[in-house]
Amino acid sequence: MKPRFILISLTSCTGCISTLMSLDIFPQFLERTRIIYFPFISDAKDIKECEIALVEGCVSEETQIILLRKVRRHAKKVFALGTCACFGGILSLSNSKIAEPLSNYIEVDGIIPGCPPPSKLFGNSVIRLVENKDITLSEKNMCANCPIWEKMEINFQINITKINPNPEEISLNEENSECFLKKGILCLGPITRDGCEHKCIKMGLPCEGCMGPVSKDFTSNVINFLSLIELSQELKDYTGIFYRFSKPKMKR
Amino acid sequence: MLKVVDVCKRVEGHGEVRILLQNDEVLSVNLEFEIYRGFENFLIGKNLFDIPKIISRICGLCYASQTIASCKTIEDIYNIEVSEHNILLRRLLMSAELIKSHSMNFFFQTLPDLLTIFNLSQKTFSPYELIKYYPQLTTSLYDLIKVGNEINELFGGRSVHLISLVPGGVIYSPSRKSITLARKYFQKALVILEWIIEKFIQLFANQTPPKEFDLPKFISLALTNYGNYDRYSGSLRFKENNKNFIEFEKQNYSTYFGKEINLRGIDFYFENEKNVIVGPFSRFNIVENYGIDEIPTYLDYFNKSWKNNILFTNFIRLLEMYIESYQGLQILDNPSLNIREKLPSLNSIKNLDGIGVIEAPRGVLIHHYHLNKSNYVDRINLFIATEFNLSLINDMITKYAQELFERTGDINLVKKKIQMIIRAFDPCISCATH
């Protein structure tokens, strides 16, 4: 029997679901599964029993908690799709809105991180789910396979003053032989999970951490890391780093 | 008073239709969005160079447009002109975005609706039935989606939320290999599109589209380069029916419309209440010259009944993909593309106000940032295509719901039909709920 799927978005940019829909394997995915509920492409109105639910987006409204719990009750397994669903995502930058990961409300059986998840990882993971296998994520950080590492060493004495190089300083991977941290530019690679094939770094930009942490809680990781390095006062005050993709866990 | 609420299906994002009934009459119907994320608030105080990356996350379909509009706004603040090489790269990324967005819309939204509207099929398709309906079409549309994805990956570093777009230009000097590959993709797109366009003509050109999709009085708004099809540079133009037009530069937009921050909807300062439309249909009304001979020929297949009907947008979207695949090939042959150059340095702020305009796939997109005396962003105003169209959409669905409900008394039929009208506009609810 074909596995039954539910796909929903909470508060999101729909980038994860539209990435999935744009993958080569998507028609094959539709062929090998039975779609129970997927408002983006289907008129079906009711949430019913299913094997797997994929949920994109963070929880930012009360009504979504009810919806999410309903999905949990009807699905054998629930997976968080993308950084919003896994950690809270970009809306964590907001002071006035909540942006919570699914796991604050329901038990989650696995995550597919990234903003959006890198196509290869995404496609492979979805096919594994269709085949009733588990998703496997790398346990390494970005530095382990970084294309610009010559030697694994972070110089904690260097003053980090920028989160982005100035446009004129950007140089491509092949001309760029020095770690960003050595150049005083903040790169979140050391605490970010490997799996995106170093997309930003290859473009000459530091990693902003969209794949989330290898382990533990997102913000505590960022805070620990930032406490190890010399961060300029301006960056210390900049919420765009601490809350880029996640907020510290709050009681509600 | 009775309120009937229905969640929109097969649209991008969360939308609801709210129907107000009183004494067996429809009072009003509104397309509403329940979530509001507040990007205009939380971007305040953010590092200028950080804004394009964050703002891309407004929408997973209009990512390139949002980011480029943001970069243009920042370049306006620094008073920087972007070089030809960088403009070409931006145009490529925009075309890829448009091809992906239009073809996904065609497959999942338009196709099932057209089949029902023109009685080619009476059933509602499940996603599985949809991919099986016409396998060659499924494959072709998936090939188009791939063209969009791959070109965004090659030149943008990722298929969504592109990495290479930064204030000052585009990171990356394309390798010969990626140019060859991109050329193949666009060539393939042209062949596929010719086939789909001809199919569309065969199936629909002799039909008369239902009149509930006819547009009431409206004014078109689009970016144009002296009447040419151009989504990157030019000036804004208002045009009413086939009459004269008003053309204005971006910095004068506030003469014609404005917006309260944190309130949805755009206010127009016209003498009479008039509805504005943006997007492919409006571009079709405003553009005088496509630069490709086939386009006027294709357009001529359709009679007058189509040219004032929102369903015609579905055909325009196919033509736009054709035009941009063609332009994409021209860009790849342009010698300026291969110039290796450093991006300009942006180090002294020249204006406290910056405005960036672009034609996103769904229409005019304007970013307006304001800095305070210490060069901090203290006001952000975003004008989004779907917001421009909202009052026209609501007008159309209200009138039709009133008429249909009076005639049939069937509220479920009303819900179903007005959603088709909404989908014909291809609203981008993610963008509208920024």
Ligand code: SF4
């Ligand atoms: S994780 Fe990123 S791409 Fe996915 S919904 Fe959130 S903002 Fe969009």
Ligand code: SF4
């Ligand atoms: S380099 Fe970092 S920010 Fe960029 S895609 Fe990879 S994990 Fe995400």
